[in-house]
Amino acid sequence: MKVRTITQVALMTAILIILGLIPGIPIGFIPLPIVLQNLGVMLAGALLGSKRGTLAVFSLLVLVALGCPFLPGGRGGIAVFIGPSGGYLLSYLLCPLIMGKSLEFFSNKKMLVDFAIIWIIGVVFINVCGAIGLTISTGMTFWKALLSVLVFIPGDTIKSIAAVLIFEKLRNNAVFRSNI
Template sequence: MKTKTVALIAVMIAIIIALGFIPGIPLGFIPVPIILQNMGIMLAGALLGSKRGFLCVFIFLVMVALGLPVLSGGSGNIAAFMGPTAGYLFSYPFAAYLVGLVTEKFDKANAFLEFFLIWLAGAVFIDVMGAVGLTIQSHMPLHQALLANLVFIPGDTIKVLIVTLIHRRFKNSSFLQA
């Protein structure tokens, strides 16, 4: 693996961790807070591409599993993969892969199509997988978990807009080419 690739992955992991410094907003009716780290997950896929984005997020999750306090609110341990946020966490590397895939395959797409594809591959995918995980972990009916996850859609849509704008700014940059 090239030194530049390692450096890009390390910087993106640092960005994901930094987004975790902003504490989550608890909702009360669902045991999952509103966080900014999922924006970093989508950004990893968009900027690094499918394979490097997946690897970046996978390394981040290994750091979580090792107990490093890199999740939103300064938490991190293997128990995070068994709690109410497990579905979201397990979806992260695949969301980064999917976002990277759509930005690679549709690199000539207009801004609206790019936004929509990132929204589907990132925000919607993470929210649906999070609802499935919530159903498994808390025995909440799937339809109820999916409905509860609708609260995340407005904020996730804003995050996708930011990711799309950043990606469109840097997608042809030689800095990101490894």
């Protein structure tokens, strides 16, 4: 691996960790808080692309599995992967992979297209996977879980707008360009 690639992955992993250290906002009617970490996942896929973005998220998830308290609320350990947020965490791993490939294939450097890709994958995909995980871990029906995660859509949409604005600003920055 090139030094630039290692540095990019390490820095994005650090951003993911920092966003995870920001306490979540509890909702009350579901066991999941509103968090900022998914903004970092969106940025990983958009800025670093599928390979490097997925590697950064994978690095975070390995550290979490090893017990590092890098999820909101200071959570960590293998148990979080089978709890209510398990679906979200697994979707975090797929999000940069799908988003990076989609932006590479469909993006025509128009902000609206980039927003659609980032929103569909970073908001819809992650929340549907989160609802599936919530269904498995709590036993609630899928439709009830899907309805309950709708509360995240407005905030996640704002995060996706932020991700698009950051991506558009940094898209051609030499720091993020790479030949891998």
